[in-house]
Amino acid sequence: MLGRRLDWALSQVPRALKWLALPISLLLFLQWPLRDYVQAYSREANDLGQWLFALYVAASVLAATRAGTHLATDAVARRYHPRTRRLIAHAGNLLALTPWALCILATATPTILRSLGQLERFPETGNPGYFLVKLALWLLAVGVLASAIVDLIKPPARDQP
Numbered sequence: 296m297l298g299r300r301l302d303w304a305l306s307q308v309p310r311a312l313k314w315l316a317l318p319i320s321l322l323l324f325l326q327w328p329l330r331d332y333v334q335a336y337s338r339e340a341n342d343l344g345q346w347l348f349a350l351y352v353a354a355s356v357l358a359a360t361r362a363g364t365h366l367a368t369d370a371v372a373r374r375y376h377p378r379t380r381r382l383i384a385h386a387g388n389l390l391a392l393t394p395w396a397l398c399i400l401a402t403a404t405p406t407i408l409r410s411l412g413q414l415e416r417f418p419e420t421g422n423p424g425y426f427l428v429k430l431a432l433w434l435l436a437v438g439v440l441a442s443a444i445v446d447l448i449k450p451p452a453r454d455q456p
Contacts, residue, residue: 298448305361305442312354319347342422349431357438360392388443396440399432407433 322344330337363384372380409415410426417425 298445301441302445302449305357305438305445308438309354309358309361312350315347315351315354319344319351322347338420339422342417342420342424346424346427346431349428350434353431353435353438356435357442360439360442385447388446392439392443396436396443399436400440403429403432403436
């Protein structure tokens with residue numbers, strides 16, 4: 296039951312954040328006209344674009360992990376039996392994704408919490424929101440770790456003959 300709820304929640308994050316691609320593109324486009332013609336707000340557009348992009352990347356990596364395309368090459372593996380492919384996926388989760396996510400959480404959490412506690416600003420401009428860039432790293436690691444756990448506890452699909 297918990298696995299299904301977590302699975303559903305993890306599928307909703309990329310679905311909700313995929314739309315960030317549009318404002319990110321708009322902000323990247325607007326930087327130059329704002330700098331050249333308006334001569335204001337280009338740095339704010341850049342900073343806003345940076346933290347939106349950080350959230351977008353976190354959602355994209357989570358979506359790729361959940362789709363089984365994160366660090367996956369199946370040119371040879373697609374010929375393997377489904378149980379063998381599942382075993383390889385579990386091994387990848389246990390030996391690569393889980394240790395990576397735990398390492399990120401262990402090493403980055405103090406910095407992220409400090410940044411969040413101070414509501415850290417962008418160093419170059421002093422604009423608010425830099426803590427969101429760091430928080431996106433934490434969300435990325437938590438999402439990948441949760442996805443690996445869901446994949447490990449999810450019952451296998453029936454093997455096709």
